[in-house]
Amino acid sequence: MNGVGFVGAGKMVSAIVKSLLHSSSFRKNELICCSANDGTSEKLSEETGIQRADCLEEMLETSPELLVLGCKPQQLAELPLHASDATAGMMILSIMAGITLERLEAVFPKARNLVRSMPNTPGQIGEGVTGYLFAQSPLPEDAQLIEKVLSSLGDAYVVGIESDIDRVTAISGSGPAYLFEFACALEKAAIDIGLDPGVAEKLSRQTIVGAAKLIESSGLHPEELRNQVTSPNGTTQAALESFSSSQLREIVTKAAMAAKNRSIELSNA
Numbered sequence: 001m002n003g004v005g006f007v008g009a010g011k012m013v014s015a016i017v018k019s020l021l022h023s024s025s026f027r028k029n030e031l032i033c034c035s036a037n038d039g040t041s042e043k044l045s046e047e048t049g050i051q052r053a054d055c056l057e058e059m060l061e062t063s064p065e066l067l068v069l070g071c072k073p074q075q076l077a078e079l080p081l082h083a084s085d086a087t088a089g090m091m092i093l094s095i096m097a098g099i100t101l102e103r104l105e106a107v108f109p110k111a112r113n114l115v116r117s118m119p120n121t122p123g124q125i126g127e128g129v130t131g132y133l134f135a136q137s138p139l140p141e142d143a144q145l146i147e148k149v150l151s152s153l154g155d156a157y158v159v160g161i162e163s164d165i166d167r168v169t170a171i172s173g174s175g176p177a178y179l180f181e182f183a184c185a186l187e188k189a190a191i192d193i194g195l196d197p198g199v200a201e202k203l204s205r206q207t208i209v210g211a212a213k214l215i216e217s218s219g220l221h222p223e224e225l226r227n228q229v230t231s232p233n234g235t236t237q238a239a240l241e242s243f244s245s246s247q248l249r250e251i252v253t254k255a256a257m258a259a260k261n262r263s264i265e266l267s268n269a
């Protein structure tokens, strides 16, 4: 078949498949998926027209050139053990959080090469950012193939060492949730200072969306954009001074450290 086989057909795999088809990187008949028994592969196949297999063994019989591991990390142990023989010579790309290259190599000892990656949820709308690395130095065509698949989720960067994946997890992997939490905090603040809850929700949501789009469209560093809206002795300055005295930046660094340490713990579990 020479295309891509997806183990799992949930949110992230659906995002990759839809983007690969949308960008005409692959044709429908070059993509195949399988799932457990909750009907996700049936749904993805119906929605997109890609092929599906009833199980991993059946999918591997089609000899995809690349196998994408898109099930949950805890589901890796449930994959049929003889998968290792059927994956001899294949490229394998894992998007599973916390599964190390060493662990992947143990499960797929005969793979041509392995990639560990850490995407994030905005990948579901093509606005993600992914950090990844290869187990072995890749052939140019393998590097191209992986770049093509991961860039369907948004930006994709090769990291230097595997421990960087824990850092990527702490910044871009968990980062969207930090922004969502900030949006909740802004909404609460709006209510606390007296706005109607419905208006509070709309104002805080659009402020986050608008500010993010401004970062993107202006190309300016966020610090510069912040300075542009901060007049001396003005309202924004009053709020920023309050952030500073509450050590907002230290709070964010501490949170990222906690996420990184948890990522290390999960990878070693």
Ligand SMILES: NC(=O)c1ccc[n+]([C@@H]2O[C@H](COP(=O)([O-])OP(=O)(O)OC[C@H]3O[C@@H](n4cnc5c(N)ncnc54)[C@H](OP(=O)(O)O)[C@@H]3O)[C@@H](O)[C@H]2O)c1
Residues within 6 Å of the ligand: 007, 008, 009, 010, 011, 012, 013, 034, 035, 036, 037, 038, 039, 040, 041, 056, 070, 071, 072, 073, 075, 078, 079, 095, 096, 097, 118, 119, 120, 121, 122, 173
């Ligand atoms: N969501 C994110 O933003 C995000 C970010 C970074 C990394 N990731 C990683 O991406 C992976 C997928 O996440 P997700 O949110 O897309 O999960 P999800 O929506 O729950 O999808 C998981 C998929 O795996 C399938 N599956 C389970 N056991 C299987 C088996 N034995 N063989 C084949 N398929 C099996 C499930 O099938 P059924 O539905 O039939 O059970 C489902 O299609 C995870 O490893 C996660 O760590 C996700």
